[in-house]
Amino acid sequence: MSTEQQVLDRIERARRRRPVVREERITLAHGSGGRATQTLVQAVFLDAFRNPLLEPLEDGATLRLGAGEEGVRVNLAFTTDSYVVSPLFFPGGDIGDLAVNGTVNDLAMCGARPRYLSAGFILEEGLPVEDLRRIAASMAAAAAAAEVEIVTGDTKVVQRGRADGCYITTTGVGIIERPVTLSSAAARPGDAVLVSGPIGAHGAAVMLARGDFDIEAAIVSDTAPLHGVVAGLLDALPGGRVRTLRDATRGGVATVLNEVAAASNVAVVLEEAAIPVRPEVTGVCELLGLDPLYVACEGRFVAVVDGDHATRALDALRAHPLGEQAAIIGTVAPEPAAMVLLRTAVGGTRVVEILVGDPLPRIC
Amino acid sequence: MRFVDEYRDADRARALAAGIAARCRPGRTYAFMEVCGGHTHTIYKHGLEDHLPPEVSLVHGPGCPVCVIPMGRVDDATHIAGQPGVIMTSFGDLLRVPGGTGSFLGAKAAGADIRMVYSPLDALKIAKENPDRRVVFMAIGFETTAPSTAMTVLRAAAEGVPNFSVFCNHVMIIPAIKAILDSPDLRLDGFIGPGHVSAVIGCEPYAFIARDYRKPLVVAGFEPVDILTSVHMLLGQLAEGRCEVENQYARVVPWQGNPVALEAIGRVMRLRPHFEWRGLGFIAHSALAMAEEYAAFDAERVFDLPGIRVADPRSCQCGEVLKGVLKPWECKVFGTACTPETPIGTCMVSSEGACAAYYNFGRFTRDRTRGPAGEREVSRA
Structure with a gap:
């Protein structure tokens, strides 16, 4: 075995070690959705709450309820998410429709039809009531579009300076109507990897809306409810042929696929030229030194499906308005296990690592 | 595109x-x-x-401007950030760079007001918006970024922004190449x-x-x-x-360079007799400090600096990597104790650092990739 190979094996062992939080305090990196978030969740929360439903750390938990003599069984998907986006309003959406769509999408990734949501509000003293009305109206519209109802909630107000205008937590329940076995650990060599549309628009839109850069570009968030397009895919490929569904939120497509590669102990091999990115998103990412693969989407998901049915999966996605620009972006290979590789447009191959901390812009 | x-x-x-x-x-x-x-x-x-x-x-x-910052300068900057009323501003790349006493990210979590900016002009804007605070810009980079720092200081002087200063760590490429040679x-x-x-x-x-x-x-x-x-x-x-x-880059690089940018550097900055480079040690005439005429904007004079000198961790071989003597993966702590998440050396921090680039993008040998990934059977080990 070559020296380099030995080093790489040592690194792989280090990567798989039990995560330890080394920091004494929470830093912003713990909220980025990348490696630090994973470490925190595993070392603090999973350690404290460990149970078989939580353990897979999927987008939501699947609850199998009922049974008994009558044989009435209900499979529920159950999930929760908090929304702290700044600014509250951005091109293509606001914190309200984000809070509905995000939780609806987590349910959709479990293969469920979303039904009911709760909404908890933490409001900062001084928030204009008119802003809150706008947010509530857009939540109502998003809920109607997604055919879910907001059936319970809570409101708290904190002192000025203790919150950034408005934070929202939504919890969702959905019914799993199809016999699905979706899991991040289900990807197998030979499977195909698809994405439901151009990536990175949400993250780019919000970054520009923050006004930190004097860049103007017509980028609108991709926030949208995905259960409809998911249902079409599941109907087209029944019988476990859809292995994994993940919405590519924080940490982007790269981070989600790293989680799939690790959980399934396979390699994911992406074709850079096949990954759909709108030119204006590419442009903004170039300027800021970011990689669209790590930029958050709020209305896009990654699907791993049986490779023999990749085309049918693509057709099913493209049949829905939210999947018109879906693409097959890669394949699953046996080796190197737990890694994501990218065949670059210029003809090379490189590793796509999980996001570390915030995607920091390069300076020169 | x-x-x-x-x-x-x-x-x-x-x-x-x-x-x-x-x-x-x-x-x-x-x-x-x-x-x-x-x-x-x-x-x-x-x-x-x-x-x-x-x-x-x-x-x-x-x-790689982040990679060559010695740990002591990071500690000095963290010391400034901890002074009452200070807002420290910095490029994002620097937030995770470890000093002897931790990084900006850690100091920020512990209460220091450290803000990420994309240009020194953003820092000047923060200074104008917060007249009762002392706003410091942590300036790093080669001749690429020095002109924008210089222009910002000229503007601060012209507009009279007394609460703005620069902690100048600008370095120059030619002395570094000469040290390598x-x-x-x-x-x-x-x-x-x-x-x-x-x-x-x-x-x-x-x-x-x-x-x-x-x-x-x-x-x-x-x-x-x-x-x-x-x-x-x-x-x-x-x-x-x-x-x-x-x-090869004539579409951007004129043979004579940019005289306006050079003139701005010349007005605002002066050569340091010597400056410490991470891993390379002290190199004579290799860095820039604020000129006497702009002392009011020089954080090194505005603040009392401990002038900390911290030896690089013994396990860290950034110096050898920066000189090209070692490949990143030949460093003893590469990828195990030193990762982008918990970097020991600066080369693992910036996306332009050789170690981070190799860890994030290059960390596999070609012969490991079979099937769809690997038609090539080249191993560089």
């Missing part, structure tokens, strides 16, 4: 790869140093080594010269490298085709027995 696609075209890359292979003399190996971290980033991000024959190896140089344990056949730095300083300052050290240098752009073209040009010089400074 048509203007970029042209320089990322797979057919052009393959044609250049064939040209590069054809120019290699049988039985000979070639080692070229890409001085600039931006080039290192491009090479790994696009997997460019796949286009190079085994005879050609690229050695990663010291041109004088290092006894390195064998190089030529240099891929930095692009953005050269847009400021021009190509003339590199003349001594060809004349005195007999090494060819090609100033290169930052796209994959730029870098492959530059390697092709370097091999062309060697094949023809030439040893010159050539400019």
Whole structure:
């Protein structure tokens, strides 16, 4: 075995070690959705709450309820998410429709039809009531579009300076109507990897809306409810042929696929030229030194499906308005296990690592 | 992005790869140093080594501004950030750079007001918006970023913003290249010269490298085709027995550089007698400090600095990596104790650092990839 190979094996062992939080305090990196978030969740929360439903750390938990003599069984998907986006309003959406769509999408990734949501509000003293009305109206519209109802909630107000205008937590329940076995650990060599549309628009839109850069570009968030397009895919490929569904939120497509590669102990091999990115998103990412693969989407998901049915999966996605620009972006290979590789447009191959901390812009 | 696609075209890359292979003399190996971290980033991000024959190896140089910041300067900056009423501003790359007493990210979590900015002008804006606070800009970078720092100080002076100052850590590329050339344990056949730095300083300052050290240098752009073209040009010089400074990046780099930018640096900054570089030690006349006339904007004079000198951790071999003596993966702590998440050395922090680039993008040998990933069976181990 070559020296380099030995080093790489040592690194792989280090990567798989039990995560330890080394920091004494929470830093912003713990909220980025990348490696630090994973470490925190595993070392603090999973350690404290460990149970078989939580353990897979999927987008939501699947609850199998009922049974008994009558044989009435209900499979529920159950999930929760908090929304702290700044600014509250951005091109293509606001914190309200984000809070509905995000939780609806987590349910959709479990293969469920979303039904009911709760909404908890933490409001900062001084928030204009008119802003809150706008947010509530857009939540109502998003809920109607997604055919879910907001059936319970809570409101708290904190002192000025203790919150950034408005934070929202939504919890969702959905019914799993199809016999699905979706899991991040289900990807197998030979499977195909698809994405439901151009990536990175949400993250780019919000970054520009923050006004930190004097860049103007017509980028609108991709926030949208995905259960409809998911249902079409599941109907087209029944019988476990859809292995994994993940919405590519924080940490982007790269981070989600790293989680799939690790959980399934396979390699994911992406074709850079096949990954759909709108030119204006590419442009903004170039300027800021970011990689669209790590930029958050709020209305896009990654699907791993049986490779023999990749085309049918693509057709099913493209049949829905939210999947018109879906693409097959890669394949699953046996080796190197737990890694994501990218065949670059210029003809090379490189590793796509999980996001570390915030995607920091390069300076020169 | 048509203007970029042209320089990322797979057919052009393959044609250049064939040209590069054809120019290699049988039985000979070639080692070229890409001085600039931006080039290192491009090479790994696009997997460019796949286009190079085994005879050609690229050695990663010291041109990553974050990587060469010594730990003591980070501690000094953290000390300033901890003073009452201070807002410290910094480029994002710096937040995770470890000093002897932790990083900006840790200091921020512990209560210091440290804000990420994208330009020194953003820092000046924060100063104007917070007249009762003292706003410090942590200036780092080569001649690429020094002009914007200088311009910002000129504007602060013109507008009279008394609560703004600069903690100046600007360094210069030529003394670093000279230190590398004088290092006894390195064998190089030529240099891929930095692009953005050269847009400021021009190509003339590199003349001594060809004349005195007999090494060819090609100033290169930052796209994959730029870098492959530059390697092709370097091999062309060697094949023809030439040893010159050539400019592949003429679409951005004028031969004479940018006199306006140089003039701004000259007005606001002065040469330091010496400056410590991470891993390279003290190099004479290698960095810039604020000039006497702008002392009011010089954080080193506005604040009492402990002037901490911290030895690099013993396990860290950033110095050898920065000089190109070690490949990133040859460092003892690479990828195990030192990762992008918990970096020990600076080369693991910035995306332009050789270690971070190798860890994030290059961390596998070609012969491990089978099936759809690996038609090539090249191992670089």
